[in-house]
Amino acid sequence: MTRIRQSVLDIVKKAQTPLSAAGVLARMSETCHQATIYRALKYLEAKGHLQSFVLPCEEHGTEKYYMGSAAGSHKHWFHCTSCHSFLPLSDCTLSDTIYKLEKEKNISIRGHVLYFTGLCEDCRDNK
Template identity: 45%
Template sequence: MTRIRKRILQVLQGASEPLSASQVAQRVGPPCDPATVYRGLHYLEEQGLAESFVLSCQEHGTERYYTACETPQPSAAASSGERVFLPPHRHWFHCEGCHRFIPLGVCLLDPVVHQFEQEQQCTVRQHTLYFTGLCRDCRGK
């Protein structure tokens, strides 16, 4: 992996919330140009080291946000003795007032995904979930 790609991954791993490509570029700093950051983010996604989702916001428009993937964890829904690893992912709440991201915690969608796969006889490779609204602080304003 190139030095810049490693630096981009370090930026994502050190972030407490999803980052846009421009935020990643700012944190990586010069001499990294935006095209290099986009290529690096794309590479990290292809390698399973990062993931992204698209969010539409009235103030910021539509933007893709990136996070580093966590180490896959064994599925709680796995049958006894069987270790099933789920694709790493996180879910978020996005405040439309202050534009912070708040993690939603552990994914509870595994049973829903499993039931859907059984009913539709398909394989779900990944899913994305985020909520938008106003956080506690912005609700009080």
């Protein structure tokens, strides 16, 4: 794995919240072009090192976010549409619902992404 790809992987895995390509670039200790970050993220996701989701946001635009894909890294998120912060939510409690859906629809669910949007406590209190 190249040095840049390893750096990108380390940054995303150490992050406490999902990161966009711009977020990864801002944390890079070495100088590189934003296109290099996008290519590294695409490669790392294709190899199964990262997972991503697309978040439409009226104030900040639609953005793709990346997280590590290690076992046990599955999380759900709350996204504040005002300050653009992420807040991790409690552990996934959808196992029973997923099992019921699989049986009802005769499907095999391999994964899911769940996020809520709204205003965080600080932004809600200041509006």
